[in-house]
Amino acid sequence: MGYDRGKQLFSSPHRLELLRALRSKPADTKALTDELSISRVTVQRHTNGCCELGWVRKSDGRYELTPVGEHVCEAATAFLDRLTVLENHEEAVRTLAAVDDSFDPLLLADARISVAEPNSPHDPIIHYRNAMTETNTTAVRGILPVFSELLIEVHHELLEGGTETEVVAPQSVLETAPPPEDVPSSAFTLYTLEETVDFGVTVTDETVLVGVYDDGTFVACIESAEPAFREWATGLYDRYRERATRVPLETAASDGAPQSGLEPSE
Incomplete structure (x- = not known):
């Protein structure tokens, strides 16, 4: 019927x-x-x-x-809105559904998405950098799947400005990060995961950014300020943080271990 x-x-x-x-x-x-x-x-x-x-x-x-x-x-x-999102953002839907099989494609309906193309391969990272540079957030929570000097530089500037920052990163990322330089430990909390992740999440006071990666390369950036998208991204971040281990920065520093990666390399 x-x-x-x-x-x-x-x-x-x-x-x-x-x-x-x-x-x-x-x-x-x-x-x-x-x-x-x-x-x-x-x-x-x-x-x-x-x-x-x-x-x-x-x-x-x-x-x-x-x-x-x-x-x-x-x-x-x-129904038609859902089909339109699936048609226009197929790769993003595929990636996010792999991360969370309950992800609703309609959450992307009002999102701004930049995708790496042959003639503009750096659009996603430029999108991310601009969004984070322009933010007035007081706090940042994020999942960092790979080490990137450009991303590190952006977040280091926020830390220097007093933005409270909480990061979850795989152990493999921490092992490739440079030693810390003047990181205000009172504003920075680091968690490490045994598992690897192939996506990034950044939650600010104003917006949410999700990074899509392909073999370690940043290939798409999804940005949305919609409450439903924020709720989904925050829940995803919380689930990963709950199974991560907090890294005492002072202990790691005294042992000479690699740090957060939230500092630009020399």
Whole structure:
């Protein structure tokens, strides 16, 4: 039954356009004709069809959605939005679904995504650097999957400015990081993971950035300030931090062990 109703809805793009128009406000045939830029005959055919399906009713000379029509319009819009995200951001969806199989692709609907292309391979890292340089955040929490001098430099500047920073990084990343230089330990907390990770997460007061990596190369940067995306990213970060081990910076320094990597190398 649902499939049959779907066929009737999507048999013409005008039907969903009609429902969306009526979702905003009731309208008569002339108003719908003007708004949808289709013929009066076409409008009449689709309003009649939607009335027969119980999605639209006529009251005082104007058409309006029924409660069922409201739900049909909402469900169809969400369905098409999901398909659009899957079409436009297939690689990002594939990566994030591998990280968290409960990830909802619709979380990317309003995200800003930069992807490394042959003619612009550095777009993701530039995107990340600009976002972090422009932020006014008081705190940063992040997962650092690889050692990158550029990323380190950006975060070192934030630390010097007093931004409280909490980082989770695989042990393999810490082993490649340079020794610390003037890191304010009161503002910096480091956790280490035994496992490797192939994605990055940065949560600030204002926005969330997720890095997509391919064999250690930063290939896409996803940025969103939407509350639902932030909730998902924060939950992901918390899960990794819970299974990580905190590294006492003073102990590591006295042992001469590699440090956080949040300092630019010489």
